[in-house]
Amino acid sequence: MANVILKNLIKRYGSVTAVDNLNIEIRDREFAVLVGPSGCGKTTALRMIAGLETVTSGDIYIGDTLVNDMAPKDRDIAMVFQNYALYPHMNVRDNLGFGLKMRKFSKTEIDRRVQEAADILGIHDLLERKPKELSGGQRQRVAVGRAIVRKPKVFLFDEPLSNLDAKLRVAMRAEISKLHRRLGATIVYVTHDQVEAMTMADRIFIMHNGTLQQSGMPLDVYNKPANRFVAGFIGSPAMNFIETRLVREKDTWFIASEGFKVRLPEAFYPRVEPYADRPVIFGVRPEDMEEHDPATGSDSGNTLTVQAEVVETLGFEVFVYLTCGPHALVARMEVPKHPLTVGQTLEVDLKMAQIHLFDRETSQTIV
């Protein structure tokens, strides 16, 4: 087991910069998830760790060894690919044992380790089959098995679940998490699916346009996004954004836009001071909106009058697509006592302690 350090890592293809000055330190035994939209450089970064792409500049350390110029086979890593990349002409047993055979392990040791991996993954019955005779989920297991027989220092996963159907994906997600605990291995996992990132990671690293946007524990990133991109990327349905202005009336701060005006909590005042009368982006998560209850809610300046456009009922909660003047919003609420109808006008309260404001120019978080 080992830590992985990326120092000032840059990868250029001609004039295109795929990875731009990436600095990441993944700790020993950590489940690290690199997440971002497609083309953000996460897979390139992973392939550089694996040694499948050369480094334009910067350093990669695995353990305490600088591996920049080391061949993939000498880095003591294993990788699970999106399309599994099982060798089609070998049966499952040979697929699992191939890496050990290349490293000149004895036959008995190879057999022992293949058995062990088959035990862990429950693929005993498949050992004599060829990859094409396996279902997607079974291939996935074999691909993971091929990685674990090697007992490498670091496991690399490149979008391993994206070819599976939704149900299987959830099951494999849990299984990979379990495997991580059992093996106590360092894992670098790449995905574009923020749900996978949130549910599996010890720490997530969010990338966009080749640069690292934010890193941290999943909940910290969720609650305190560093910028507008992270705020919009993490969370489903995505955060609502509205272009607003900060307005001061006497000693009270408001954020206002057409058909929309809410009062800011006093705790935010010191931080918004410099943005007086300037445009800012207001952000609120769908779950931080709730139906206004006239019985309890005295008007604290956080109530919006909105219209319901679409109502999606999921059973225990509803997604309500709302319009507020020219702005569109999504709210995620408990199933209301009186069913909502399309076009109905209603009042919603924003949980003001959970709102976000972003600088319009730099996209950085203000509060």
Add this chain to the structure above:
Amino acid sequence: MVKTFKSIFFYTGAFALCVPPLFVFIWMILTGLKTGIQNISYPPEFLFTPTLENFRAVFQQYNFFRYLLNSLIIATLATAISLVLGLPAAYSIAKYRQNKIGIIILIARMTPFVSYLLPWYIIFRYLKLIDTYSALTITHLIITMPMVIWLMVSFFESMPSELEDAAMIDGCSRWQSFLLIVLPLVRNGIATAAIMSFIFSWNQFLFSLILSGPKTKTVPVAVYNFISYGKIDWAGIGAAATLIVLPVSIFAFFVRKSIVQGLTMGALKD
């Protein structure tokens, strides 16, 4: 209704395509089975007592075994060398997108062969290689190598690159991943390329005519020698031609499935 029309079209087309070559083929075999007199009679005789005399004569008068052996050695060598050099070349063209090199190889193949003859004759005479297996094998490579390369490029291109990535991480060098993972997966293509090379080399006439001699004469050239100043030994030509074509035809018949697969499969990604 549409189905009937389709199958009528299909069989008419297939018939139109097959009859001319088959006609020539059958004519050739019949020529070999007739006597010299029967062959030049007019109108042609279709009912006659076949004779194997011509086949016996071919072996006795012309040392035909020697020529068959020469052809076999040269075709085998040319095929083997094209595979050994062509497979890595094709892999490299596919993998690193060296399309320019691919085009240059294609140009070498498309240049009319006649234009090679004079320079080659001069070069090989200077090197004292006329009438050697080396000269013939080397020149046949201009036919077989581009075929191997161009057939295999599409096979290598359709291979998912993750397989090699996986192999490299599993402990292979680039060569090992080529030998242990890539080649076994394109064996259909290799079989096709080998068969086609062999057949083309076996049938090659022009280079062998100029560069071979008494020791290394190949069968197509040997047959050409049946045409002498005074007479044309039609019966002998028919018998010899049959002997040349027969082994290749039988061979191709048995491996036709893998040839068709090989020629079509590289183009389609599954």
